[in-house]
Amino acid sequence: MQYTIMLWHADHVNFARLLNLLEGELDLLHDAGSPHYQLMLDIMYYMTHYSDVLHHPKEDLVFARLNARDENVGRMVRELTIQHTQLGEMGAAMVHALDDVINGSITSRQRIEAMAREYVSALRAHMRTEETEIMPRAAQVLSESDWTEIDAAIANFADPLFGSEVQERYAGLREQINRQAQADRATAR
Numbered sequence: 750m751q752y753t754i755m756l757w758h759a760d761h762v763n764f765a766r767l768l769n770l771l772e773g774e775l776d777l778l779h780d781a782g783s784p785h786y787q788l789m790l791d792i793m794y795y796m797t798h799y800s801d802v803l804h805h806p807k808e809d810l811v812f813a814r815l816n817a818r819d820e821n822v823g824r825m826v827r828e829l830t831i832q833h834t835q836l837g838e839m840g841a842a843m844v845h846a847l848d849d850v851i852n853g854s855i856t857s858r859q860r861i862e863a864m865a866r867e868y869v870s871a872l873r874a875h876m877r878t879e880e881t882e883i884m885p886r887a888a889q890v891l892s893e894s895d896w897t898e899i900d901a902a903i904a905n906f907a908d909p910l911f912g913s914e915v916q917e918r919y920a921g922l923r924e925q926i927n928r929q930a931q932a933d934r935a936t937a938r
Contacts, residue, residue, distance in 0.1 A: 753896055754884055756905060757811075760804050761876045763911045766926060767792045768869050775869075789865070789920040790847040795910050796872075797840040803878060805833040807903045808879070811887055818890045825882060832875045839868045869890050 771792050774784040812826040842862055850856050891899075909916040915923045 751888075753811075753900060753905075754888055757804075757884060758880070759799070759911075760908075763908070764796070764800060764872065764876065765880070766929075767795065767848065768872060770925065770929060771865060772869060775862055775865050778858055779820070781858075786847055786850050786873050788843065788922060788925055790851060791919060793840055793843045793847060793868075795919060795922065797837065797844055799909060801833070801837040801840060803903075803906050805837070807899070809833065810899045810902055812883070814891055815883065815887050817893070819886060822883070822886060825878065829875065829878060829883065832871065832929060836868070836872055839864070839871065843868055 751877045771789060774786075774789050776782075779785040809830055812830055816823055846856055846861055846864060850861065907914065910919040910923060910926075
């Protein structure tokens with residue numbers, strides 16, 4: 750149990766780091782600067798191919814098991830499950846729009862910014878609810894056999910960006926994350 754919740758939380762920490770990078774690019778976009786569209790696309794590609802395909806389905810299993818054990822979470826679980834679908838749709842739309850920009854299509858900067866800010870806000874609120882409401886309740890209510898069955902249904906998986914082996918697709922994004930982390934450490938001193 751603790752290991753699964755620890756991985757769940759670690760994913761959220763990593764997603765927040767990516768959202769921070771994305772917001773930095775959105776600030777450039779808003780201020781008529783030159784955002785790094787490929788970096789933005791890489792972030793959204795990761796979110797749609799890791800978070801939406803691997804992370805959220807495992808959460809959905811936890812939600813279903815928790816809902817079966819605690820009738821008081823039903824409404825919240827339904828809302829979070831719907832949000833998974835909405836976040837997936839929003840992410841896919843962002844990938845499409847950013848891919849269009851990179852490939853030379855004329856797309857409004859305001860449209861890109863509005864879509865991305867809505868995504869960032871929705872994902873942050875979603876993760877906050879999971880962290881403050883669902884994860885503590887799941888840790889309290891679910892048994893070791895529940896966690897074993899959840900892990901057996903969807904095994905733990907290697908993270909293609911934050912794992913020990915970074916997929917080539919994410920090499921540039923990982924370098925940017927490392928640079929940002931170094932800058933943050935230097936600022937903190």
